[in-house]
Amino acid sequence: MAASRSGRTEPGTRAERRKASTRQKLIDAARGFLASDTHSTASIQDITDAADVGFGSFYNHFSSKTELFQTAVSEVLEELGLLLDELGSRVDDPAMAFAQSVRLTVRLAVARPEMAQVLVRHGMAYIDADEGLAPRALRDIQAGAASGRFRVGEPRIALATTAGALLAVLHVSLVNPDGVTDAMCDEAAEQLLRMLGVPLDEAREIATAPLPAVDQV
Amino acid sequence: MAASRSGRTEPGTRAERRKASTRQKLIDAARGFLASDTHSTASIQDITDAADVGFGSFYNHFSSKTELFQTAVSEVLEELGLLLDELGSRVDDPAMAFAQSVRLTVRLAVARPEMAQVLVRHGMAYIDADEGLAPRALRDIQAGAASGRFRVGEPRIALATTAGALLAVLHVSLVNPDGVTDAMCDEAAEQLLRMLGVPLDEAREIATAPLPAVDQV
Numbered sequence: 001m002a003a004s005r006s007g008r009t010e011p012g013t014r015a016e017r018r019k020a021s022t023r024q025k026l027i028d029a030a031r032g033f034l035a036s037d038t039h040s041t042a043s044i045q046d047i048t049d050a051a052d053v054g055f056g057s058f059y060n061h062f063s064s065k066t067e068l069f070q071t072a073v074s075e076v077l078e079e080l081g082l083l084l085d086e087l088g089s090r091v092d093d094p095a096m097a098f099a100q101s102v103r104l105t106v107r108l109a110v111a112r113p114e115m116a117q118v119l120v121r122h123g124m125a126y127i128d129a130d131e132g133l134a135p136r137a138l139r140d141i142q143a144g145a146a147s148g149r150f151r152v153g154e155p156r157i158a159l160a161t162t163a164g165a166l167l168a169v170l171h172v173s174l175v176n177p178d179g180v181t182d183a184m185c186d187e188a189a190e191q192l193l194r195m196l197g198v199p200l201d202e203a204r205e206i207a208t209a210p211l212p213a214v215d216q217v
Numbered sequence: 218m219a220a221s222r223s224g225r226t227e228p229g230t231r232a233e234r235r236k237a238s239t240r241q242k243l244i245d246a247a248r249g250f251l252a253s254d255t256h257s258t259a260s261i262q263d264i265t266d267a268a269d270v271g272f273g274s275f276y277n278h279f280s281s282k283t284e285l286f287q288t289a290v291s292e293v294l295e296e297l298g299l300l301l302d303e304l305g306s307r308v309d310d311p312a313m314a315f316a317q318s319v320r321l322t323v324r325l326a327v328a329r330p331e332m333a334q335v336l337v338r339h340g341m342a343y344i345d346a347d348e349g350l351a352p353r354a355l356r357d358i359q360a361g362a363a364s365g366r367f368r369v370g371e372p373r374i375a376l377a378t379t380a381g382a383l384l385a386v387l388h389v390s391l392v393n394p395d396g397v398t399d400a401m402c403d404e405a406a407e408q409l410l411r412m413l414g415v416p417l418d419e420a421r422e423i424a425t426a427p428l429p430a431v432d433q434v
Binding site: 127128151153156161169171184191192197 | 368
């Protein structure tokens, strides 16, 4: 049982591997539909065709289209969350860790428009979810508040405003990909830090600090 | 030709009035579908049934479902924009006017969940639109920057982050209506002011100033 990068364990037997592969093909196809917003009109046949698997195999893995699409969105958020956690664990300051997550999310999303589309179209429904990015962001906001780095009243309001702001920046990056520079991503992070109560000059400094190199997700 | 509150002029003849009434019935029905997110699967027959008008009359007013739904979303945003402009014109300070618009939008949306649903589900696509709330918010942000009240780099990024944050607060208010208080709406406005560069204490003061009474939109 080898652990993959994302922490999932690979099944052992050939049948199990094939089953996992079929499931993943369905999820990958679902990500494509989610990104193009054709998920509400796509039939299960459309999905199994796109995944290049038999129609009948769908119900071995998912009880409904809705379940598949929810799984696909959660997977995008979870992958991103795991990556940001890994990178963030190397940073002590909660404000620096938060800004790094924001800046890397925007850069990754700009580099991967399909992922950005999934986040923009479906992320709003997950901003107060129990898994994925939401609990991680809430944890970071609370850590920042506890250490005195952030000044927030109700952490869930701060979570909503920061997540919504981030989704809007991704939306803008999709509408006008050529107009989005790294400097603009950093400016967005700076604004979110200010929103969380970090003073102006400090927010600028934190939002322009060097970033770790990333080519994952 | 009497001007209505929203600035539209009422048509003169009986036939013109009936035509305008049919058009408005279609738009009102579309708002219902938009709020429940059944607009992508609703047929034109469903819409004319809900509007209680003849199927054939649809194409006298709109060339497609898409055109109708876009008109309906634009109408919500334009109505809200006109109201906020009217109320904001009584306020000199750009920061105060901006905070008032944010606080009133959240209060109105909480009081009118259908409007909030339309904004949350479709508002993201309009955050850089040429009409409705977007150009008004951009104007207010630029006025605040020009007067030194706001400190923003790229106004369109500030527009995106504030609009996204606002939509997320509306989303949270729909998910948990009982958990949203006026104080939380004001906290969101305070965070947006901070984001635009208003110092912490000032942001608190501006975001808790008395609001005009509103029962419109």
